[in-house]
Amino acid sequence: MTKLPELVWIRSRDFRAAAFPATAVDRPGWVALGQALAANRFTLMNLWGEVGAVCMALHDPEARRVAVARIALAKGKFPSVGVHHAPAQRLERAAADLFGLVPEGAGDTRPWLDHGRWEIAHPLGAGAAHPGQPPYPFLPAEGESLHQVPVGPVHAGIIEPGHFRFTAQGETVVRLEERLGYVHKGIDRLMQGASLSRGAELAGRTSGDSTVAYAWAFSQAAEAALSVAVPERAFRLRALMAELERLANHLGDIGAICNDAAFAMMLAQMSVLREKVLRAAERTFGHRFMRDRIVPGGVSADLDAEGEAVLRALVEEIRDRFPSLVELYDNTASLLDRTVATGRVSHDLVRRFGAGGYVGRASGRDFDARRDLRYAPYDELKLDVPVRDDGDVNARVWVRIREVEQSCSLITQLLNALPPGPLRTEVEPTGQVREGLGLVEGFRGDILVWLSLDTEGHIRRCHMRDPSWFQWPLLEAAIEGNIIADFPLCNKSFNCSYSGHDL
Amino acid sequence: MRRFLLEGLMRKPLTEGAPEPWTEARDELVAAFARAQRDRLGRSLSIRVVDAGSCNGCELELQALGNPFYDLERFGLHFVASPRHADVLIVTGPVTRNMAEALRRTYDATPEPKWVVAVGDCAKDGGCFAGSYAIVGGVEAVVPVDLHIPGCPPDPTSLLKGLLALVERMGAEAGSR
Numbered sequence: 276m277t278k279l280p281e282l283v284w285i286r287s288r289d290f291r292a293a294a295f296p297a298t299a300v301d302r303p304g305w306v307a308l309g310q311a312l313a314a315n316r317f318t319l320m321n322l323w324g325e326v327g328a329v330c331m332a333l334h335d336p337e338a339r340r341v342a343v344a345r346i347a348l349a350k351g352k353f354p355s356v357g358v359h360h361a362p363a364q365r366l367e368r369a370a371a372d373l374f375g376l377v378p379e380g381a382g383d384t385r386p387w388l389d390h391g392r393w394e395i396a397h398p399l400g401a402g403a404a405h406p407g408q409p410p411y412p413f414l415p416a417e418g419e420s421l422h423q424v425p426v427g428p429v430h431a432g433i434i435e436p437g438h439f440r441f442t443a444q445g446e447t448v449v450r451l452e453e454r455l456g457y458v459h460k461g462i463d464r465l466m467q468g469a470s471l472s473r474g475a476e477l478a479g480r481t482s483g484d485s486t487v488a489y490a491w492a493f494s495q496a497a498e499a500a501l502s503v504a505v506p507e508r509a510f511r512l513r514a515l516m517a518e519l520e521r522l523a524n525h526l527g528d529i530g531a532i533c534n535d536a537a538f539a540m541m542l543a544q545m546s547v548l549r550e551k552v553l554r555a556a557e558r559t560f561g562h563r564f565m566r567d568r569i570v571p572g573g574v575s576a577d578l579d580a581e582g583e584a585v586l587r588a589l590v591e592e593i594r595d596r597f598p599s600l601v602e603l604y605d606n607t608a609s610l611l612d613r614t615v616a617t618g619r620v621s622h623d624l625v626r627r628f629g630a631g632g633y634v635g636r637a638s639g640r641d642f643d644a645r646r647d648l649r650y651a652p653y654d655e656l657k658l659d660v661p662v663r664d665d666g667d668v669n670a671r672v673w674v675r676i677r678e679v680e681q682s683c684s685l686i687t688q689l690l691n692a693l694p695p696g697p698l699r700t701e702v703e704p705t706g707q708v709r710e711g712l713g714l715v716e717g718f719r720g721d722i723l724v725w726l727s728l729d730t731e732g733h734i735r736r737c738h739m740r741d742p743s744w745f746q747w748p749l750l751e752a753a754i755e756g757n758i759i760a761d762f763p764l765c766n767k768s769f770n771c772s773y774s775g776h777d778l
Numbered sequence: 779m780r781r782f783l784l785e786g787l788m789r790k791p792l793t794e795g796a797p798e799p800w801t802e803a804r805d806e807l808v809a810a811f812a813r814a815q816r817d818r819l820g821r822s823l824s825i826r827v828v829d830a831g832s833c834n835g836c837e838l839e840l841q842a843l844g845n846p847f848y849d850l851e852r853f854g855l856h857f858v859a860s861p862r863h864a865d866v867l868i869v870t871g872p873v874t875r876n877m878a879e880a881l882r883r884t885y886d887a888t889p890e891p892k893w894v895v896a897v898g899d900c901a902k903d904g905g906c907f908a909g910s911y912a913i914v915g916g917v918e919a920v921v922p923v924d925l926h927i928p929g930c931p932p933d934p935t936s937l938l939k940g941l942l943a944l945v946e947r948m949g950a951e952a953g954s955r
Binding site for chain 2 (some may be wrong): 374390393394395398427429431432433434436456457459460461462464465466476477480481482483484488543544546547549550553557563564566599603606607609693728772773774
């Protein structure tokens with residue numbers, strides 16, 4: 276193996292406090308990093324295109340540090356990382372669609388986000404008129420008595436659009452292939468040249484269920500790039516919002532998973548608790564999803580004594596009602612019959628893909644950005660990260676159950692020590708080109724934001740990586756060998772974001 | 779399980795009173811309905827939701843309409859799985875170029891008479907995504923829209939008000955004949 280390039284590694288507390296130095300690497304160095312990823316030396320956190328360059332964010336879990344490698348491209352071609360390390364494949368295909376960059380040696384050169392329907396090709400690159408595209412070739416599956424079931428992009432429930440191509444033998448799924456990109460809104464290009472406040476608006480609308488986490492990750496990146504000191508009270512209020520968001524999503528999804536196994540009562544009961552969280556959020560922070568409440572420099576909403584009482588009452592009610600519902604889940608054999616041993620994902624896969632959130636933690640990947648790449652105020656809070664090894668739908672439900680309990684505990688800890696003080700620091704441009712990295716644990720997993728600002732504080736490049744990028748591919752693995760009828764159950768237990776992925 | 783069922787019987791229901799129908803929306807709809815169509819449908823509507831590019835915020839609030847606080851079905855409104863079973867299409871999001879054809883085909887698959895309700899600020903004119911190479915525009919750019927419910931996202935009460943205006947308009951017209 277070629278010698279690894281010397282990278283500038285930054286520990287978590289440092290990358291959120293100052294601009295992030297990306298390390299320039301040459302072609303052999305880039306190839307060596309791809310091989311090191313395949314050999315499990317690091318975890319791939321992101322790969323994205325820029326004008327004339329490609330970048331990779333890497334995580335060294337042992338040392339709890341992060342690095343960004345950048346390869347400058349003279350002719351728009353770079354050595355494919357995906358050819359060594361599968362998790363990079365879709366990211367490379369997306370970079371190829373948006374910038375016209377070519378991953379050399381890549382096995383899969385099909386477009387990903389570009390469905391041949393935009394008026395321009397490579398909208399962030401040369402941006403020439405779109406020549407159109409041949410029909411998308413799905414991967415073949417060969418064998419006796421196979422049949423295909425195409426599903427979507429318009430789905431039966433109230434959910435986002437995407438296409439699933441099942442190849443089945445009888446009822447058993449032999450191969451699932453996803454095709455995404457239907458809700459691609461061109462957020463990367465809208466970000467270019469935007470002000471920070473416009474950027475925060477777009478970040479908060481990238482995946483609606485994670486609006487708090489996205490706004491936080493974006494703000495973190497901006498604050499790091501510009502070395503802004505955020506007031507202590509703002510950190511705590513951000514965490515309160517983030518835990519409320521986590522609670523609402525976990526409660527809703529636990530109910531929805533059970534509903535996909537035809538246990539509707541659980542959905543009704545959980546949706547009551549979820550609604551109570553959203554109403555508490557509206558009463559305290561003025562919006563059910565707390566959208567636009569986290570802004571670069573701090574927060575735009577305060578918590579008064581009445582709001583504090585509302586949140587305390589909410590936590591008390593969840594602590595009162597939730598355990599008996601968990602007991603109901605655990606004692607209903609017909610329900611467990613559907614969730615146990617269904618949609619299993621191996622530990623090896625979640626490790627290779629660096630899958631975050633409950634998808635990773637239910638298959639033994641012991642990672643939570645709040646603890647392992649820690650940021651304020653979680654460095655001062657007690658947090659137990661639940662991990663299981665069974666990796667099935669049931670394990671993902673249990674991880675979320677435990678996380679509901681943790682979020683309740685965190686909200687109480689935050690309320691018990693809420694310092695007075697200002698809510699926001701003014702964010703000023705520095706007169707220099709600055710880059711920053713933001714990383715926040717959303718309910719679904721870690722959201723990574725790379726932000727590059729020009730001398731006037733406008734956005735040169737912003738790339739947001741949803742946790743779903745490293746979870747969607749594992750859903751294809753989870754359903755293999757299961758019956759088609761269990762797909763909704765598996766899918767809901769992942770609950771990947773379409774919009775967050777498609778951007 | 780028995781405990782929960784028993785509790786459900788004993789306790790006051792969580793379902794809240796119906797909000798006042800939204801008057802502006804009601805007026806906006808007058809033009810949209812022909813008498814014969816109203817007669818046929820009465821007060822019941824089947825709704826098919828199509829996400830044409832939303833951030834999934836609107837979907838979350840549409841899902842919330844089914845929870846015991848809002849209980850959409852008590853008004854004769856229910857979500858169906860196929861456009862072929864639907865009277866109303868609810869469309870969310872700015873319409874992305876990658877979804878425009880799927881939306882058009884879903885509209886074509888919905889039998890007449892049919893109505894389209896555009897939900898959310900993005901569905902009006904593309905919202906904060908307007909002007910992107912990947913966006914066609916609001917829902918109106920692809921299929922005719924009868925009613926728009928604004929908000930980012932509209933909360934369940936606003937959604938309910940809009941939908942009730944739709945049903946009430948139809949009921950009133952049918953009754954006055």
